[in-house]
Amino acid sequence: MSAPPPIGPRALMGRSARAPLLAGLAVLAVTWILLWAGQAAPELPDTAAAAETGSCVLPGPEMRVRHMDVLFEVRDEVVRDGRRNAEWALHGCIECHAVADAAGVPVGHDDPRHFCRSCHDQTAVAADCFSCHRATPETADGHTVAHHPAGRAHSGDAL
Amino acid sequence: MTDPRRTSDRPTSACPMAETDAPRPAGRSRRQALAAFAAGAAATMLAPGVVLITGAAPGAARPPGTPASPAQRWGLLIELGHCADGCARCVEACQTEHGWHAGDHGAHDPHWIRLVSATDDTHGRTLNLPLMCQHCAAPPCRDVCPTHATFRRADGIVLVDRHRCIGCRYCVMACPFSARFFTPGALTDQRPHMPRGQGTAEGCTLCVHRIDQGQIPACVEACAAAGGGAMRFGDLADPDDPIRAALAELPTARLRPDLGLGTAVHYGDL
Numbered sequence A: 001m002s003a004p005p006p007i008g009p010r011a012l013m014g015r016s017a018r019a020p021l022l023a024g025l026a027v028l029a030v031t032w033i034l035l036w037a038g039q040a041a042p043e044l045p046d047t048a049a050a051a052e053t054g055s056c057v058l059p060g061p062e063m064r065v066r067h068m069d070v071l072f073e074v075r076d077e078v079v080r081d082g083r084r085n086a087e088w089a090l091h092g093c094i095e096c097h098a099v100a101d102a103a104g105v106p107v108g109h110d111d112p113r114h115f116c117r118s119c120h121d122q123t124a125v126a127a128d129c130f131s132c133h134r135a136t137p138e139t140a141d142g143h144t145v146a147h148h149p150a151g152r153a154h155s156g157d158a159l
Numbered sequence B: 001m002t003d004p005r006r007t008s009d010r011p012t013s014a015c016p017m018a019e020t021d022a023p024r025p026a027g028r029s030r031r032q033a034l035a036a037f038a039a040g041a042a043a044t045m046l047a048p049g050v051v052l053i054t055g056a057a058p059g060a061a062r063p064p065g066t067p068a069s070p071a072q073r074w075g076l077l078i079e080l081g082h083c084a085d086g087c088a089r090c091v092e093a094c095q096t097e098h099g100w101h102a103g104d105h106g107a108h109d110p111h112w113i114r115l116v117s118a119t120d121d122t123h124g125r126t127l128n129l130p131l132m133c134q135h136c137a138a139p140p141c142r143d144v145c146p147t148h149a150t151f152r153r154a155d156g157i158v159l160v161d162r163h164r165c166i167g168c169r170y171c172v173m174a175c176p177f178s179a180r181f182f183t184p185g186a187l188t189d190q191r192p193h194m195p196r197g198q199g200t201a202e203g204c205t206l207c208v209h210r211i212d213q214g215q216i217p218a219c220v221e222a223c224a225a226a227g228g229g230a231m232r233f234g235d236l237a238d239p240d241d242p243i244r245a246a247l248a249e250l251p252t253a254r255l256r257p258d259l260g261l262g263t264a265v266h267y268g269d270l
């Protein structure tokens, strides 16, 4: 009996398939660079809070490359293990980098000015964190009920 | 207290102690069994003059940044006899703390904690029972979860890891206490510490974000602040924790012990 054929990405990594794959990737990379040449690299918007804090949890270039690795690691530490460290919390990123509109109200992730979208839109990578996580700093009074369309008085008949 | 969902369309239970107030359409047999248990325990009375002191910080808070410890087992003791008629401060506190709201969809709305009222028609005594996730030692919700999104933390707290939840709702069906809920629509304005979102399951977290910082759950704190003193939080695994002394001293019971789930919420005056 012969060995079962490899499946998934491993099938592409067979000795015979590797060279064409690498060549294909190289062509793609060059095409990509040519397509993007002349466009400015996306930049994180400046915010007063970030300027005031002065430094991020990691140097900027490292955060640019590794922020999702960091977030994934912190996510598992907090949710699965209960190891909380406010310094690394996602909400810390939002407190510092939130972009406000002309009226001074922080914009949500449905607005292209949101700091995550300032890069993610250009790289066509969806940031779906905000389907659950809050994308803006919380209001000063700490309450969100009044802003919610379903917000209502806390009464017995709503239990 | 004028919700039309409340009682009219519910099947009349053969048990003397019928649950009349559950906002979710739990199965008839489940409701009957819960009620049967409550009926059996209804005769136990708290000794007059015994008042619980609540609101104390847990005895052995973990240093910040350390993982949840299997040496701990967080739980609650709720003295139903101290729950004032019409009081819903625990529910309000949970809503404010976690940002959930009951909308117009009845049983399909989230109720991380809700008040179940049950009346024994033989003598008319009514219980006002706060019901939340019981943080089972052997949780059926965890057993049925196909993605390990539902898990039991080292210290016994049962949580949904929404990053892994695929929204299959198995856990919602599996929980005998109807303590799991599904978020069908998009949400905004979540609390920063409590991400919630479309297509994921949720339920009482035992205020894990507060426990990890050495604080007591929001419902327990609100109950104590209101002078009710019905709720006590503590480490069930610590023989020196005041909750253990209270459990040894008071007649308490847990819901559905026949299921052998090892629930962490103990009720007095049930």
Ligand code: SF4
Residues within 6 Å of the ligand: B132, B133, B134, B135, B136, B139, B140, B141, B142, B158, B174, B175, B176, B177, B178, B179, B180, B203, B261
């Ligand atoms: S009460 Fe329900 S949701 Fe909570 S741990 Fe038990 S089975 Fe799971």
Ligand code: SF4
Residues within 6 Å of the ligand: B141, B144, B145, B146, B147, B148, B149, B150, B160, B164, B165, B166, B167, B168, B169, B170, B171, B172, B200, B201
């Ligand atoms: S809804 Fe989510 S948490 Fe519940 S069983 Fe399905 S995957 Fe697990």
Ligand code: SF4
Residues within 6 Å of the ligand: B093, B094, B097, B098, B112, B113, B132, B203, B204, B205, B206, B207, B217, B218, B219, B220
């Ligand atoms: S422990 Fe926290 S999440 Fe659970 S019912 Fe109380 S306030 Fe709500």
